[in-house]
Ligand SMILES: Cc1cc2nc3c(=O)[nH]c(=O)nc-3n(C[C@H](O)[C@H](O)[C@H](O)COP(=O)(O)OP(=O)(O)OC[C@H]3O[C@@H](n4cnc5c(N)ncnc54)[C@H](O)[C@@H]3O)c2cc1C
Ligand SMILES: Cc1cc2nc3c(=O)[nH]c(=O)nc-3n(C[C@H](O)[C@H](O)[C@H](O)COP(=O)(O)O)c2cc1C
């Protein structure tokens with residue numbers, strides 16, 4: 001390897017100033033570029049400082065935070081599946097108080113556009129966390145992780161039921177002083193109904209989708225691969241489902257901003273989500289394989305748009321042809 | 327990504343990504359050694375570090391974590407890093423077939439390496455399977471620093487025993503064990519440890535191999551009063567500290583169990599603090615005669631790798 005190969009950061013994408021406008025708006029929230037990180041796939045952000053400048057990421061969605069610290073589930077917590085993986089982490093996190101003290105100041109100092117994902121067992125749990133975020137500088141938005149079992153309703157996951165989702169989003173929106181995104185699940189039998197209920201209850205935008213519930217069994221030992229038996233499927237394996245959900249929800253609620261999420265690896269994947277109707281795209285599992293993904297996708301998107309004659313990323317949002325459209 | 331490129335925050339310490347040429351491939355029994363040419367990665371590596379390697383086996387997505395089995399920033403003017411791959415699933419099979427002259431996409435060095443003794447120490451290195459490879463590398467680092475190195479390498483049979491001629495040359499003593507007795511002493515590495523500890527007065531044990539072996543060595547170390555540093559293997563989706571799939575139950579100073587990410591807080595950990603029972607290895611602890619409570623952390627001052635003691 002020659003000294004000429006030593007190029008520092010972002011060697012792969014020429015630092016083109018293509019003149020393409022990458023700015024997007026999620027309601028009142030403006031992002032410099034549409035590439036975000038997915039909750040639970042970027043930890044607190046600090047870990048990734050070794051690879052990328054977190055200040056230049058469209059939005060950093062942090063790991064879901066709960067009222068009290070959580071240790072999470074036993075291992076194995078992960079198993080690889082064809083073009084994807086199953087995980088059951090159990091929301092391991094330091095709790096909202098420790099996060100506010102230890103992690104938020106670092107994100108602020110590094111110029112991150114921080115979106116706080118909140119989780120809980122009960123509506124009151126979520127409200128407690130959101131109340132703690134009131135009046136705190138450096139928080140761009142709140143994302144409500146509705147893929148949590150509601151212990152007050154026999155453990156039924158909020159996101160599966162329009163009414164439970166509406167109740168939770170309403171309670172959060174009432175106390176939040178920044179935009180609220182509701183993160184939904186494709187496991188719901190009618191995700192469009194859940195989306196409509198969440199928006200009616202006060203969600204400013206939607207993140208689509210969380211992982212899809214799955215299971216893998218070791219054929220020889222007969223044991224479930226995950227200690228928790230079931231886990232969330234992520235990665236390219238779920239991308240077509242995520243694109244479908246974004247398209248359906250955008251068609252039904254064209255004015256509601258959407259963050260698309262599920263299996264993003266390449267610039268072409270980002271473009272699919274934008275065309276389906278997402279205004280921004282979150283990268284989760286893809287960042288495990290390529291820790292530089294937020295930067296390479298951002299620069300690659302600018303290059304793609306320029307090469308295809310677009311001057312603004314907003315030109316392709318929702319620009320999809322289906323059926324007999326010309 | 328272009329071949330031969332280095333990316334990341336090259337101006338700082340810490341991990342980088344390299345697309346490095348495979349300059350040598352060797353087969354030793356069931357193991358394949360890949361030597362990649364990368365001065366930048368070699369210069370940053372220490373024994374106990376690992377890398378995450380991209381694999382292109384059909385249907386796979388995630389990188390594979392592999393220990394750095396050797397690094398030499400000065401080797402033949404280019405700098406090299408060695409990886410040793412054992413037989414496992416599709417990712418390992420793909421890696422074992424990588425041809426000389428092709429390129430590997432590697433991120434590293436990752437994790438916290440083996441802590442080195444802060445005063446002259448008698449070190450016992452215990453390796454099982456491909457776990458012996460990073461210990462040869464550790465021995466190469468320890469000996470020139472003036473430490474004594476005794477090496478125990480174990481395997482199920484001679485055909486799966488990984489011990490290099492260089493290791494034999496660098497270590498002060500080498501004991502091999504095989505479960506079927508086809509080479510060296512019949513038995514497991516733990517059968518050989520008490521005698522070596524008694525003979526050479528080991529101050530610290532470094533162990534690398536399957537988790538069950540690490541559990542057994544940790545229990546034994548506790549019984550013998552020798553601190554144990556283990557390099558753990560837990561499934562890792564990222565290896566970068568962001569996904570929390572690799573959590574290991576570790577007891578903190580108050581005895582409370584915390585789930586620590588082995589990719590960023592490890593993979594090397596204090597064996598006496600790992601809760602092996604919570605890792606599903608209670609049967610190993612019991613077989614080793616581990617008490618209801620796993621071994622206590624060794625007394626302050628007894629551990630030569632403890633920086634606080636010399637500071
Ligand atoms: C810190 C560390 C260092 C390692 N060093 C080496 C080494 O030097 N040489 C070597 O041959 N192997 C090493 N391993 C184990 C190696 O990562 C696995 O054998 C390999 O990932 C298996 O992939 P596969 O596709 O062959 O098997 P599969 O079983 O099909 O893998 C499926 C998934 O499970 C994960 N997985 C399976 N087994 C393990 C395991 N034992 N540890 C971690 N993840 C696993 C894989 O990464 C993959 O994501 C190390 C593991 C860790 C955590
Ligand atoms: C290891 C892991 C942990 C996750 N943790 C969370 C979480 O805490 N909160 C959340 O809303 N989503 C979480 N997710 C879901 C992701 O944010 C994302 O919605 C999903 O993985 C699909 O995107 P991907 O295919 O790009 O990963 C997690 C996903 C993974 C793989």
Ligand code: FES
Pocket residue numbers: 561562563564565566567568569570571572573587588589590
């Ligand atoms: S493997 Fe992802 S946090 Fe350790």
